[in-house]
Amino acid sequence: MENEFDLIEKYLMNEMSVREQVEFEESLRSDPDLMKEFLLRKNINDAIIEEDVLSLRNNLNEIVNTEPVTTRIIKKSYIYSAVAAVIILIVVIANIYIFPLGQMNKHEVFQYYYSAYPAVMSFRSPVDQTEIEKILYDAFNYYDDGKYEMASKYFKQVLEKDSTNYMSQFYLSVCEIEKNNLSEAEEYLNDLILKKDHIFREQSYWYLALVYLKQNEMISAENILKKIVKENMIQKSDAQLILKILY
Amino acid sequence: MLDNRGSVQDAKDVFQEGIIIIYRKIKDNKLKLSSSFKSYLYSVCRYVWIKHLSRQKENIENQNIYIEYDNIPDITIDEYKKNEQYKLYQKHFKRLEKDCQKLLLLFLKKVPLKDIAEELGIGSQQYIKRKKYKCKEQLVRYIKSDPNYKEE
Structure with a gap:
């Protein structure tokens, strides 16, 4: 068990590599005793820093x-x-x-920083549009009107036809946040941050951090915010401020 | 409380815990007063006392008297449990040597190792890591051996 204590402390102090973290989280899910010990040690930290x-x-x-x-x-x-x-x-x-x-708690931080990402797509005239562009055109119209249920349906259609359309996947994740389907949004965003070569990567990190905050997954949110700071992403200063406010 | 087998010390303890629960609510922006602060404090303290009694089997009779109390404040069971847990953890944290307390806090505040070394006047960073480990393990041992510690 002593070795497990070490692992818990390393995880809590954020001293693990991403791979180690994933493995450790897997062990937490499958081992109730380890989870009990983890919660005890995490709560002790939370208590003594008060x-x-x-x-x-x-x-x-x-x-x-x-x-x-x-x-x-x-x-x-x-x-x-x-x-x-x-x-x-x-x-x-x-x-x-x-x-x-700043007097903010995590819910207020989420409310303050979150807004649906603006629709940024220009389209050719309908006669020149490909099949995917036509679907995207409808998707963005619904998205712009705040009809996220319909928008997500169309973004999903695009993904069914082209699973590498990361833009659709990104906007789909925002639709899921708007619909309060946070675990689905989390899944899409986690998938997006693993794929390196697309223009929505940094935005995906940012929205994922916000999703974790809203889900009250403070450790995961902290890890993502630190990554944003470390890699000097666009939201670096906002991430630094949130880290300062909440941690 | 004094009329229901409570002591003056019980009253002081309950008063303290009531204040701390309210303080946490203020901190989390969750405090919504629908009555005067005095009435609210009174209802929170009364709630803490009911919960305290409910942990003592011999006081079931008394508990039933209190349970009829209809002005239950907006304290969730999680807030109450968290307060009880943290009180226990903080009590044992204060039992640690001052150096241990300081070291654990510096680690939790993510102060870089070299700054911790400077702050505590210790040269070896390896030694600091070992010391931090020992302090934390001692704290966990204190907590686990407390009769009020309950595994969740």
Whole structure:
């Protein structure tokens, strides 16, 4: 088990290669004991990095334990002064720890950064269009109108005819996000980031990070955001800011 | 609480945990007050006390009295459990040597190894890694040997 502890710590500290991560995640899925140990260690990390709560707990301890208790009934005035002190504490600590980080939680970060990727396709006149272009034309019309159910149907048709049409796959993933089918979006985007030579690669990383945030998969989101920063992708500065806000 | 077999210390503990649960809600932007803060704090503390009693089999009778309480605050069972878990983990974290606490925090904040070495005045990065491992394992041992630790 000791070796497994090492692996868990390496994973939590993001010290694994992508391949090691994938293998480890596979082991997590198939081994409930390993998953229990992983969750324990991950939660310990999350708990001990809560410096603001630790500090609040210490201050509360001081407040409630330094007040002399002379009767069995807690006096009303004691309750009021303790409540007042605690409210002041909360405000002070919130100012120190939360406001500088932009006051956003992951859902707000998602709301703030996410918008459907704009439709960027120019078409030849209908008579000159190929069969795929005709389908794409309809797909983008629906997409532009916010009719994502229909748009995704047409993007899928394109993919059935040409599985290497990465543009369709990318827009399809955005449609799935809009329809709140996040696992499907995740699947399409994960597939896209593995394929290196297409113009939607960086956008795919970005949308995948947002999908993970929305799914509350914070470790996966962090890994993708770090990749965006490391590889100097277009959204590098936004990714840095999110990492700063949420991690 | 005092009328229901609770002690002054219980009251202090419940008050603290109530405040911390509310603080986390503020942090996550989940706090929605539909009454005064005082009433809300009171209902959260009462909820924490009910949950505390429900863990003690001998207090089932008392628990039934409280369960009829109709003003349950918007605290989810996950928020309550998380608070209990984190309280335990943080308690044992504070038991570690100061150096261990500092080292674990620096690692979690992703401070580069060479900066940690400088901060702690330790030359060898290998030593730092070994020390961090020992600190974490000690913390896990403390937690697992706590009678209040429950495997999920």
